[in-house]
Amino acid sequence: MTAEQVAPGNLLKVAVVGAGGISHRHAESYASTGRTELVGVVDTVAEKAQTFAEKHGTRVYPSVTELLAAEAPDLVSVTTPPGSHAAIAIEVLAAGKSVLLEKPPVLSLAEMDAVAAAERTSAGSVYVVFQHRHGSGAVRAADLLGSGALGTPQVAVCETLWFRPRGYFAPEWRGTWVGEGGGPTLGHGIHQIDLLLHLLGPWRTINATAVRLDRPVEFEDVSTASVIFESNAVATVINSLLSPRELSRIRIDTTEGTLEVNHLYGYSDADWTYSPAPEQGDPWTASAGEDMPSNHEAQLGRLVDDLLTGQKHDTTLAATRPTMEFVTALYASALTGRSVHRADLTPDHPFYRALNGGLPQTELSEAFTP
DSSP states (O other): OOGGGSOTTOSEEEEEEOOSHHHHHHHHHHHHHTSEEEEEEEOSSHHHHHHHHHHHTOOBOSSHHHHHHHHOOSEEEEOSOGGGHHHHHHHHHHTTOEEEEOSSOOSSHHHHHHHHHHHHTSSSOEEEOOGGGTSHHHHHHHHHHHHTTTOOEEEEEEEEEEEOOGGGGOSTTTTSTTTTSSSHHHHTTHHHHHHHHHHHOOEEEEEEEEEOSSSSOSSOSEEEEEEEETTSOEEEEEEESEEEEEEEEEEEEESSEEEEEEESSOOOGGGEEEEEOTTOOOHHHHTOOSOOOSSHHHHHHHHHHHHHHTOOOSOBTGGGHHHHHHHHHHHHHHHHTSOEEGGGOSTTSTTSSOTTTTOOHHHHHHHTOO
16 A cells, blocks of 8 residues: 555554664665655754665754644654653653553563553553564464464573674663663564564463673673473573674474474564474365564564554563563573562562672672673
């Protein structure tokens, strides 16, 4: 559908806060729907905002407050560094507007609950970018696993083996608890973790290790976890920024076969394989349809359609809380040396308000040293 085919007044008014690299994915994805009007951009660096505005044909505003007052957008994408997400989301919600948060949505369960409280009193809603849920491969996998057509999941592997050189951490907000909130567990592996939980359901217990081997950061550059799910399935999870041959992989072994996706930053249907156990059928191949890669266009296109047609978009703030709980538990387990149960993560838990548990940096540095 093109913009010319949409009746006036039927366009979704969208805005972007944060004009860094990922913001352009949002602008391009909105434009590709033909059903949006990009009404403004905000960034603390005026030159970046101006470059974005010229590229995408919109206006620059000096603050979120002025953008909201002047344009009253229906939906605001927040693509700023993670440490600023919660405050911006709360301001947008206070204006009665909806917000789409880039991953990670917030830096702690406390921030997530603060945003959720603002959402409950707002006419707007909060959505989170976890685009890997929205590619056709994951949609098929979730449907078939949920129906039992692929058997009962028993064993899983979740790997985010990426490479970020030391220069990647040059911006002052990177590599810090205040700016990024955590290492590859939060900022990188969270995509694969979210997809794993989306496919396997609630987790119960985590035992984890996190270490800093090389990168100039305040937290880990590698983490591993052993997980038990409510279904009694077990999984291993690894997140790394030290892996030159980069890979993102999820493998799920069920009672009837092995489902696997191998990709890097986004998959297509060709990246998924299913190997039936002996004497079992192949419902995976039979379920194939139109290929939708797991990119921003997949999720933002669906979100725009949902908002314009009054449908519920399922990647909400509430729906992504289990992922933030998982990340929180991984840090808590790694830094305390104890198992963490999902039920433990109440507001009085020491890691509820920060993924570093509020520990002094000297103690954290010692904990991350192998």
